[in-house]
Amino acid sequence: RAKDAGRGRVCRFEPWMQDEADEQRSLENDLRSALYDGQLSLAYQPIVRSSDDQVVAYEALLRWQHPTRGSISPTVFVPIAEEARLINEIGAWTLRQACQQATGWPETVKVAVNLSVLQLEAENLFGTVIHALAVTGLAPQRLQLEMTESVFLRHGSKLESTLTKLRDLGVSLALDDFGTGYSSLGYLQRADFAAIKIDRSFVKAATLGSAESAAIIKAIVALARGLQMECTAEGIETVAEQAAMRRLGCSQLQGFLFGRPSREQRPAEETAFAAEVHRLPVPPSGDRL
Numbered sequence: 001r002a003k004d005a006g007r008g009r010v011c012r013f014e015p016w017m018q019d020e021a022d023e024q025r026s027l028e029n030d031l032r033s034a035l036y037d038g039q040l041s042l043a044y045q046p047i048v049r050s051s052d053d054q055v056v057a058y059e060a061l062l063r064w065q066h067p068t069r070g071s072i073s074p075t076v077f078v079p080i081a082e083e084a085r086l087i088n089e090i091g092a093w094t095l096r097q098a099c100q101q102a103t104g105w106p107e108t109v110k111v112a113v114n115l116s117v118l119q120l121e122a123e124n125l126f127g128t129v130i131h132a133l134a135v136t137g138l139a140p141q142r143l144q145l146e147m148t149e150s151v152f153l154r155h156g157s158k159l160e161s162t163l164t165k166l167r168d169l170g171v172s173l174a175l176d177d178f179g180t181g182y183s184s185l186g187y188l189q190r191a192d193f194a195a196i197k198i199d200r201s202f203v204k205a206a207t208l209g210s211a212e213s214a215a216i217i218k219a220i221v222a223l224a225r226g227l228q229m230e231c232t233a234e235g236i237e238t239v240a241e242q243a244a245m246r247r248l249g250c251s252q253l254q255g256f257l258f259g260r261p262s263r264e265q266r267p268a269e270e271t272a273f274a275a276e277v278h279r280l281p282v283p284p285s286g287d288r289l
């Protein structure tokens, strides 16, 4: 990349840079139609209570089945959607779709939806959430919104007032990927978070014997307890990791061990917006529900 080339160096425009720009533009264009062509869908991954493995929520994760390139990861296309200013539209669809799906689950099970920084900056996020709840009839208490600390980097008080309004409505908030960003404790005061999600990288390191990572997890667990928040460990793949995170005191666990993100399909239900819902994925009908 040009910016990696070093200070004071002359950076020439190389052919690969054009290729990269073309590639970006082409994906951007494809993404514009993806929503309307039904190429986007949601996969749901369980979050379980650590003490008894009961499912407390499913996290909705975006999937893009590209017609020629196959499946593209959200870590690739969400940033493209942000750059192309498509994320608000995709995010609104995701919220409505996830809320609709959750109406078919037991009432004790929440749905967790990831929000992009840009959605939180948008004028109408509160309205979008209200609309998704109203149109689907999902109780606000069953919706959890996940965001990373990065949302606090570029904001003033507008963000905080939006988060407060959502909290007052009954929606809960979770701080995602904790530990990978600035992890400033101040952020925990800026909103009333119901849960902190510890990033998978700490879980991996701690289970591989990193005393530092284990100490960090312990500190986050203590912090969460003191602030009466749930503490969720991400990326649990093995029984050993499950045992280690239980021992460290994480109250909730998520990872392939309990279920991979899954999007079994079923025929579209008769809903007010059935026409625009191309796919209605359901979570695994496993025995946990």
Ligand code: C2E
Pocket: 045, 060, 061, 062, 073, 074, 075, 078, 094, 113, 114, 115, 116, 146, 176, 177, 234, 235, 236, 237, 254, 255, 256, 257, 261
């Ligand atoms: P995230 O919110 O931290 O989601 C967890 C990611 O970890 C998911 O990746 C999930 O598939 C993966 N994962 C869960 N358990 C395990 C495990 O045991 N082992 C491993 N190796 N991975 C595990 P995914 O689905 O690729 O999503 C990546 C990221 O894309 C998400 O990270 C989230 O930041 C973003 N994303 C996904 N869906 C949405 C969305 O609807 N809106 C926005 N704005 N971002 C989204």
Ligand code: MG
Pocket: 059, 114, 146, 176
């Ligand atoms: Mg998440």
Ligand code: MG
Pocket: 176, 177, 197, 234
């Ligand atoms: Mg996460």
Ligand code: MG
Pocket: 177, 199, 200, 234
């Ligand atoms: Mg993560």
